[in-house]
Amino acid sequence: MEKKIKMLVVDDSEQTRENVKAIFNWEETVEIAGEAKNGLEAIEMARELRPDIILMDINMPEMDGIKATKIITDEGLEGSVIIMSIQGEKEYIKKAMSAGARDYVVKPFGVNELIEIVKRIYEADQIRRKRYTVPTPTAKVRTKVISVFSTKGGVGKTTVATNLAVAIASMNKKVALLDCDLQFGDVAICLNLYVKNTITELIKDINNLEHEGDLIDEYMLTHYSGVKVLAAPIRPENAEYVKPEHIKKIVDALRGRYDYVIIDTAQGFDDTVITALDASDNIMYVSTLDLPSIKNTKNGLDVMKTLNYSNDKVKILINKSNESFGVKNTDFKAVLNVDIWMVIPDDLASVTISVNNGHPLVAHRKASNVAKKINKLAAMLVEGEKPKTSIFKIG
Ligand SMILES: Nc1ncnc2c1ncn2[C@@H]1O[C@H](COP(=O)(O)OP(=O)(O)OP(=O)(O)O)[C@@H](O)[C@H]1O
């Protein structure tokens, strides 16, 4: 037997819900999977029931249908929303459609009219799904996801992430770089990219990503090295619209399409960063040789233990290393009792000139010690090269 269309009915009027149920009583292809009395209940039931269609009233107590539609769309929940409105609600219908509703019916609706619209939207969804689940040739790539993280700001996460991405791309690998510093991300600026789209625009289309994997490329910026960048929101206030589940969906969409996904993060553990870290094969944990940074790294490593990240997953990088300031690399490893994977020297001139010129130093200032170390880091990650002189084995 064909799969039934699973429908959720949302209306505060019991009478309307009963009418809808009566209409579908004899319609074997549609199953009323649940009923909700307001927007809040609708969201909860949509999360739980994963309906195909959500038939949604506009005016309801607690949360109206427009707000609920927006949340359902933004969260990427399953279920195409069809709005039920009354005559004269044109403005509301417009708002509902821009919140993500797929279509609308005006009450009182005819039996056939309602059945027809539910089937039409469902079938359109099915066609879309089939069309986009055809595997693409790149879908078999085994992707490695690497986050660059720190419990401190300004330690060089973005410098490492951008240069690492370019260095890996120069090894003939397909690389995506995701700017997960959602409020103050500066990956696009560091790579001198013209920002046409960002993650803000992508999340409006997030529901289609699962079935339409290539879609993500439309939102990514291309760096001349070949690295594809998904930029952070242009305005910091737009960061709040990016939810952990969006990050998960984005990383899932990039997986299989790129050899490497590099994620630059905001300082510390917020929910979106934790989602990125969870999804990562490796975390490059950047620290510097100063006491606050060492203290924060210790606390951060404790948090990672509670998150069950293995020692193998988390790699410590010391950046801006300059032992003449009193703390040595060996002090760092002794205090924290961890392996240090790579030490990147302090060289403000090279790093600043490369950013100001818009040319990554791993490509244009290869001879600098910072570039040498990051190129080496890329080789270690790509070729599984064993650490040599720059790595300390902790006893
Ligand atoms: N190896 C280095 N030597 C000297 N200066 C460096 C080095 N790496 C980065 N810097 C400088 O440190 C500053 C911070 O770097 P970056 O923006 O990469 O850090 P971040 O951790 O991403 O910061 P935020 O937390 O603000 O995102 C920049 O001015 C950069 O030029």
Ligand SMILES: [Mg+2]
């Ligand atoms: Mg940064």
